[in-house]
Amino acid sequence: MTMHRICEMHAAGEKICMLTCYDAVFARVLDDSGVDVLLVGDSLGMVLQGHPTTLPVSMDEMVYHTACVARGNRSAWLIADMPFGSYQPSQELALRNAARLMQAGAHMVKLEGGGWTVPIVQSLVERGIPVCAHLGFTPQSVHALGGYRVQGRGAGDADQLRKDAEDLAAAGAGMLILEMIPAGLARELTKALSVPVIGIGAGAGCSGQVLVLHDMLGISLQKTPKFVRNFLEGKGGIQAAVQQYVADVKASRFPDDALHAF
Numbered sequence: 604m605t606m607h608r609i610c611e612m613h614a615a616g617e618k619i620c621m622l623t624c625y626d627a628v629f630a631r632v633l634d635d636s637g638v639d640v641l642l643v644g645d646s647l648g649m650v651l652q653g654h655p656t657t658l659p660v661s662m663d664e665m666v667y668h669t670a671c672v673a674r675g676n677r678s679a680w681l682i683a684d685m686p687f688g689s690y691q692p693s694q695e696l697a698l699r700n701a702a703r704l705m706q707a708g709a710h711m712v713k714l715e716g717g718g719w720t721v722p723i724v725q726s727l728v729e730r731g732i733p734v735c736a737h738l739g740f741t742p743q744s745v746h747a748l749g750g751y752r753v754q755g756r757g758a759g760d761a762d763q764l765r766k767d768a769e770d771l772a773a774a775g776a777g778m779l780i781l782e783m784i785p786a787g788l789a790r791e792l793t794k795a796l797s798v799p800v801i802g803i804g805a806g807a808g809c810s811g812q813v814l815v816l817h818d819m820l821g822i823s824l825q826k827t828p829k830f831v832r833n834f835l836e837g838k839g840g841i842q843a844a845v846q847q848y849v850a851d852v853k854a855s856r857f858p859d860d861a862l863h864a865f
């Protein structure tokens with residue numbers, strides 16, 4: 604999988620299927636099941652380490668898990684999250700930390716937020732590091748956002764989201780994740796932007812879908828959000844469940860706007 608192919612899929616309306624992944628075994632299972640993009644998310648702090656938020660995850664932990672996933676992966680596009688505090692202080696630090704993830708085997712790094720992140724995205728892209736942006740509910744800002752809440756609901760918030768998305772794409776972000784925003788707004792942004800838009804809790808109108816692996820397998824320690832479906836229920840095994848997820852995303856059977864309360 605290449606960024607060129609992912610952009611072709613976006614342009615052709617072919618759904619892009621992404622899952623989080625944190626180790627070599629699952630990387631092989633997901634890759635063999637046809638998942639297009641593996642995301643080494645800092646959600647590993649919650650689903651693997653048992654923390655209540657993603658905030659405690661360190662750079663060293665992200666590098667370790669990225670290297671594990673890279674060893675198991677054969678063909679999927681591999682994105683690694685830049686954890687909290689690894690890109691906020693300065694562009695120089697962001698570049699050094701993004702380089703560590705790329706050297707561990709990532710093809711692209713992901714960072715959260717808009718506005719202040721734009722020059723960081725631009726400087727990474729200029730130096731040959733592909734960047735995925737992440738807007739809407741941004742888990743690293745959970746305390747500032749007042750908890751796990753839908754974003755972009757009011758007219759002002761929606762306009763800010765539109766502007767952030769346009770600015771990030773103009774700065775060179777090659778992909779955008781939209782988390783927990785109204786389905787109509789996600790659909791509109793997906794149509795408006797030239798870059799692939801991947802949704803999570805953002806309805807069925809995005810170029811593709813991402814879920815946290817442990818949530819879609821129903822093995823998460825935390826309460827799972829309403830928009831998640833347990834793909835392991837009633838299935839023969841993990842691989843069959845992942846194949847069903849791939850088939851449902853590709854055929855636009857998941858997500859379903861009717862299950863989407865906002």
Ligand code: KIV
Binds near residue numbers: 644684737782
């Ligand atoms: O860390 C993560 O798993 C993520 C996804 C929820 C998009 O950022």
